[in-house]
Amino acid sequence: MDYSITKFLWSLLGLFIILNWGMLMSSTMRRVGARLAGRIGVPMYQPWIDLAKLMALKTWLSHGVMYYIGPVFRLVGGVGMFLFMPIIFGSEIWSNYSFSGDLILLLYFQSFGMLGMAMGASDSSSPHASIGISRGLAQFAAVEVPMTLAVIAIAIQHQTFSFNSIMEAQQGGVLNWTIFTNPLASIAGMLAMLGAMSHSPFNLVKAPNEIPIGPPTEYHSSFLSVLRTNSAIIHVVEAALFMNLFFGGADTWLMYIVKTFFVYFISVFVGMVFPRMKVEDSVRWFLKWPTAVGIIAVLVAAYWK
Amino acid sequence: MQKGINNLIEKFGASDLVERRSGLSFITVDQTKAVAAITHLKDIDGYTVLSFITAADWIEDGKMQLTYMLNNPAEVAEIAIRVMLERKKEAGESMETIHHLWPNAKKWQQELKEMYGVDFPTSPGVNDSFILEGWDDMPPNRRDFDTKQYAEDTFFPRGGRVTHDPATYMREQLDPKDPQYYTKKKKKDINS
Amino acid sequence: MEEKKDKFLAPENEVRQVSAPDGSIIEVDPLKDYFSQEKPEPYKVGSGPVENFLNWARAESLWVLGFGTGCGSIEIPPLVTPRFDMYRFGVQMRATPRQSNVFIISGYLAIKTLKRAIRAYEQMPSPKYIVALGSCTINGGMYYDSYNTINRLDQYLPVDAYIAGCMPRPEALLAGFAELKKLIKAGKGHKANEYVENLEWYKTNQKKIIKDWNMPDYNW
Numbered sequence: 001m002d003y004s005i006t007k008f009l010w011s012l013l014g015l016f017i018i019l020n021w022g023m024l025m026s027s028t029m030r031r032v033g034a035r036l037a038g039r040i041g042v043p044m045y046q047p048w049i050d051l052a053k054l055m056a057l058k059t060w061l062s063h064g065v066m067y068y069i070g071p072v073f074r075l076v077g078g079v080g081m082f083l084f085m086p087i088i089f090g091s092e093i094w095s096n097y098s099f100s101g102d103l104i105l106l107l108y109f110q111s112f113g114m115l116g117m118a119m120g121a122s123d124s125s126s127p128h129a130s131i132g133i134s135r136g137l138a139q140f141a142a143v144e145v146p147m148t149l150a151v152i153a154i155a156i157q158h159q160t161f162s163f164n165s166i167m168e169a170q171q172g173g174v175l176n177w178t179i180f181t182n183p184l185a186s187i188a189g190m191l192a193m194l195g196a197m198s199h200s201p202f203n204l205v206k207a208p209n210e211i212p213i214g215p216p217t218e219y220h221s222s223f224l225s226v227l228r229t230n231s232a233i234i235h236v237v238e239a240a241l242f243m244n245l246f247f248g249g250a251d252t253w254l255m256y257i258v259k260t261f262f263v264y265f266i267s268v269f270v271g272m273v274f275p276r277m278k279v280e281d282s283v284r285w286f287l288k289w290p291t292a293v294g295i296i297a298v299l300v301a302a303y304w305k
Numbered sequence: 306m307q308k309g310i311n312n313l314i315e316k317f318g319a320s321d322l323v324e325r326r327s328g329l330s331f332i333t334v335d336q337t338k339a340v341a342a343i344t345h346l347k348d349i350d351g352y353t354v355l356s357f358i359t360a361a362d363w364i365e366d367g368k369m370q371l372t373y374m375l376n377n378p379a380e381v382a383e384i385a386i387r388v389m390l391e392r393k394k395e396a397g398e399s400m401e402t403i404h405h406l407w408p409n410a411k412k413w414q415q416e417l418k419e420m421y422g423v424d425f426p427t428s429p430g431v432n433d434s435f436i437l438e439g440w441d442d443m444p445p446n447r448r449d450f451d452t453k454q455y456a457e458d459t460f461f462p463r464g465g466r467v468t469h470d471p472a473t474y475m476r477e478q479l480d481p482k483d484p485q486y487y488t489k490k491k492k493k494d495i496n497s
Numbered sequence: 498m499e500e501k502k503d504k505f506l507a508p509e510n511e512v513r514q515v516s517a518p519d520g521s522i523i524e525v526d527p528l529k530d531y532f533s534q535e536k537p538e539p540y541k542v543g544s545g546p547v548e549n550f551l552n553w554a555r556a557e558s559l560w561v562l563g564f565g566t567g568c569g570s571i572e573i574p575p576l577v578t579p580r581f582d583m584y585r586f587g588v589q590m591r592a593t594p595r596q597s598n599v600f601i602i603s604g605y606l607a608i609k610t611l612k613r614a615i616r617a618y619e620q621m622p623s624p625k626y627i628v629a630l631g632s633c634t635i636n637g638g639m640y641y642d643s644y645n646t647i648n649r650l651d652q653y654l655p656v657d658a659y660i661a662g663c664m665p666r667p668e669a670l671l672a673g674f675a676e677l678k679k680l681i682k683a684g685k686g687h688k689a690n691e692y693v694e695n696l697e698w699y700k701t702n703q704k705k706i707i708k709d710w711n712m713p714d715y716n717w
Binding site for chain 3: 030034037038039040041042043046049050052053056057058059060061128216217218219220221224
């Protein structure tokens with residue numbers, strides 16, 4: 001078979017695995033949260049049922065073209081992040097479409113989803129959706145600052161914008177991981193991760209019952225199922241992004257699953273401990289400590305390389 | 306006697322004083338002098354808080370009673386001014402407004418207009434609907450409004466509703482063989 | 498609403514003339530021009546193993562609209578606490594009618610609330626279910642002679658499951674959900690179609706008591 005077709009099929013298989021892993025992880029984390037509250041929590045298979053049910057719901061609504069494109073845009077953001085990041089380090093078939101500048105492209109894809117939602121939400125004629133998305137964009141812009149600073153610091157440290165090179169530099173032992181070789185950038189990046197994962201305390205923008213549910217107020221049935229599919233994918237991919245940057249990447253699927261689980265678990269753990277922050281507070285917080293640490297990390301990387 | 310009551314009796318011809326307990330008195334004032342009496346109580350005697358305005362329908366006497374509950378926070382005393390209006394057959398008793406003394410009075414008056422049909426001309430927004438939306442019948446708290454009849458006509462009552470007299474029903478349930486047992490026993494206890 | 502003047506018509510819904518940017522005068526009837534006039538149509542109920550699977554999925558994923566209509570809604574918060582934990586059964590709360598498919602009418606329904614309940618119900622995507630909680634929804638309960646609360650809910654909205662009691666305990670609610678699940682799995686959870694097919698009758702009943710209608714005939 002043609003090489004490009006096999007590569008595409010391998011990527012598709014990877015996407016399928018990651019989608020299911022993301023759904024399993026989301027129900028696991030919900031059970032963890034429930035146990036913390038003294039409950040039993042949802043069954044492990046709940047996300048799949050929800051997805052099937054949402055697809056089976058009937059809809060007659062139309063709010064215009066942008067309303068349809070919004071969830072698709074968001075899904076493109078998640079899938080795009082997946083496609084341009086190598087899954088397994090050193091593996092030819094699981095390297096996806098990564099190239100030498102993939103880190104920059106990934107940073108763009110991160111904001112893709114939120115922008116898509118903004119387009120869709122503004123067309124859905126629900127005032128709640130507009131308020132929700134403006135708050136979401138404000139918080140996301142604040143999260144981007146420390147994250148970009150951390151990425152710049154790492155790029156200076158390794159003199160590259162390629163995931164493969166960054167992961168390669170971290171091979172050969174735990175002490176070679178960025179989290180030990182560049183702790184300042186790691187701190188800034190991991191704090192930004194809490195915002196990027198949009199878990200509590202930074203999940204006000206998508207929390208149920210908040211004005212009243214954030215951007216997807218009007219989205220229902222298959223639209224919502226697309227959004228939920230994307231959130232399953234993006235949680236794993238975000239975790240993989242930080243795993244690749246700070247925790248040395250993964251060289252087997254087992255390592256991939258273990259590491260993404262723990263990176264995701266950090267954000268869940270923080271979310272279980274801290275209550276939600278108001279959007280204006282979280283914006284201020286991101287622009288204060290993580291940004292300060294990020295700036296120092298860039299300066300240190302620039303002068304002490 | 307509470308502060309201000311002497312004034313009410315001497316200056317405004319108030320009558321029918323009922324002292325429930327120290328610091329709570331009910332007194333009846335003539336309709337024409339009521340607003341003047343309330344103003345006097347507020348400005349001079351320190352009854353600065355309007356707790357509520359309410360109404361009672363004395364259909365047998367042909368009266369509609371308004372009660373203004375005033376509170377004196379400094380002396381922890383309350384005084385209720387009763388005003389007896391002539392009850393009209395088709396709603397629309399009229400009373401002077403007191404929203405110039407307490408702005409919140411207009412909401413009470415709006416509610417009284419809606420629920421009892423007592424009109425307060427010149428009170429702002431008195432004709433707007435307050436709780437009921439789209440009500441086009443008699444004000445529902447007037448006693449000649451038959452709420453059961455209205456509910457039966459308007460809604461769709463489901464059959465099979467049974468009403469029991471609680472006392473007899475309990476007795477039958479407790480001892481079906483001798484329903485009067487507990488009654489007899491009670492009488493015997495009293496006699497002995 | 499068309500010919501004779503509706504005395505409860507809100508001022509913002511009155512037919513009025515507005516001038517367009519180019520200077521021409523346009524007559525605007527807000528209820529007709531600003532809202533969709535489409536009538537809903539019953540959806541097609543499938544059959545076979547796919548439909549059975551979907552019915553199972555619908556039954557195991559009940560998303561409840563967080564709208565407490567009466568005193569019975571106090572029984573719903575305990576359901577999400579450790580003692581009753583309705584998440585075990587796939588029952589979750591949602592904040593918007595667009596994303597929910599179970600509507601719990603919790604207790605008495607004032608005429609005012611009925612109007613909002615109708616709006617919320619019609620905005621929910623089908624298939625959707627109504628669980629009527631408490632005696633008030635069955636025969637009026639202790640408010641059977643009240644001028645302001647309805648007696649029988651099924652005259653205004655299609656009810657899938659009743660939970661009797663005044664008030665029913667949270668356990669009764671869980672039993673009600675179990676009953677609803679049985680109905681859905683048996684393929685009997687298509688009351689939304691019934692509502693659409695008998696829309697005329699439901700609308701006549703609703704409009705009989707909601708006199709200030711002030712909304713389109715069907716809220717999309």
